[in-house]
Amino acid sequence: MSSIAATDTTISTSRTKVIQPAWVRVMHWINAAAMIMMIMSGWQIYNASPLFDFRFDHSITLGSWLGGALLWHFAAMWLLMLNGFAYLVTGLVTGRFRRKLLPISPSSVIADLKAALTFKLSHDDLSAYNAVQKLLYLGIIAVGIVVVLTGLSMWKPVQLHWLVSLFGDYPAARYVHFVCMALICAFLVIHIVLALLVPKSLRAMIIGR
Template sequence: MSSLTVNDRHTAAATPAKVIQPAWVRTLHWINAVAMVLMIMSGWQIYNASPLFDFTFPKTITLGGWLGGALLWHFAAMWLLMVNGLAYLALGLATGRFRRKLLPITPEGVISDARAALTGKLSHDDLTKYNYVQKLLYAGIIAIGVLVVLSGLAIWKPVQLQYLTALFGGYDVARYVHFICMAAIVAFLVVHVALAVLVPKSLRAMIIGR
C-alpha cells in the first residue's frame, strides 16, 4: 500500500499542472485592471469639476489634482484601455475563448447558480469552467466596457463625433450613460475582488496561470 502511495505521489509530481489562464489572458487582464483603475480615479476628478448629482468624490480617491491633470490621466489611460481591450476582444474571438467560456447563457442556469451562490452551495472546484452567473457577469462587463468607451468618445468629441453623440440622445445624456457605466464597472470590480479573496486559487491562476 505504501509503495502505491509513493508511486502515486511521483506520478502526481511528474504531471504538469494544467494551465487555466494562458499568458496572453493574464497579461491583458492586468493591463486592463491598471488602465481601468486609472480611468475611474481620474474620471471621479473630472466628475467633481461638474457633478451630475448632489455629491462629489473625496480627493483622496481621485487622480489628477485638478480638471486639467485629471483629463491628461484619463486620456492616457483611455488609449491604453482601448488598445488593450481591442487586443483582448480580438484574441478572445480568434481563439474561441469567448465561445467556450461564456456560452451558453440561459436564464435557468443563471437563476440556479445564483440561488446556489446565495446559499453557499456553489462549487468552485473546477476553475476551467465559468458558472452561469460568472458567464453573465463577464459577458455583461465586456458589453459595458464597449458602451463606456463609446459614450466617452461622444463626450470627448461631441462635434466631430456628433452622430455618435446623437445616438446617445445628446451630450448631457451621454454623460449620464458614461457615469452609470462607470458605476457598473466599479460594482463589478468590488464583486470581482471579493470573489478573488474568497476563492484565492482563482487569483493564483490569474497570476501564474495554474
C-alpha cells in the same frame, strides 16, 4: 496502490494545468490598471461638473485638478482601448469566449445564483465558469464597449456628433457614462470579493496554474 497512484496523478495534473494563458493574464492586469486610472481620474473630472448633489473625496481621485485629471484620463483611455480591443479580438479568434462564456441560459443563471447565495456553488474546476460568472463577464464586456463609446462622444462631440446622437444628446451621454462607471465599480468589488473567497483563482491569474 493503483488507485492512490491515479489520485496522485490527477492532483499533479490539476496543479500543472494552465487555467489562464499568458496573453489573458497580461491583458487582464493591463486592463485592470487602465480601468483604475480611468475611474479615479474620471471622479476628478466629475467633481469639476457634477451630475448629482455629491462629489468624490479628493483622496480617491487622480490628477489633482481638472487639467491633470484629463491628461490621466486620456492616457488611460488609449491604453484601455488598445488593450481591450486586442483582448476582444484574441478572445474571439482563439475561441476562448465561445468556450468560456457560452452557452448561458436564464435557468442556469438562476440555479447558480441560488447556489452561490447559499454557499453551495462549487469552485473546484477553475477552468470552467459557472452561469453567474458568464453573465457577469458578458455584461462587463458590453458595459466596457458602451463606456468607451460614451467617452468618445463626450471627447469629440462635434466630430462624432453621430455617435452622440446614439445616446440622445451630450448630457444624456454623460449620464450613461456615469452609470457605466458605477456598474464597472460594482463589478470590480464583486470580482475582488470572489477572488478573496477563492484564492486559487487569483493565483491562477498571476501564475496561470
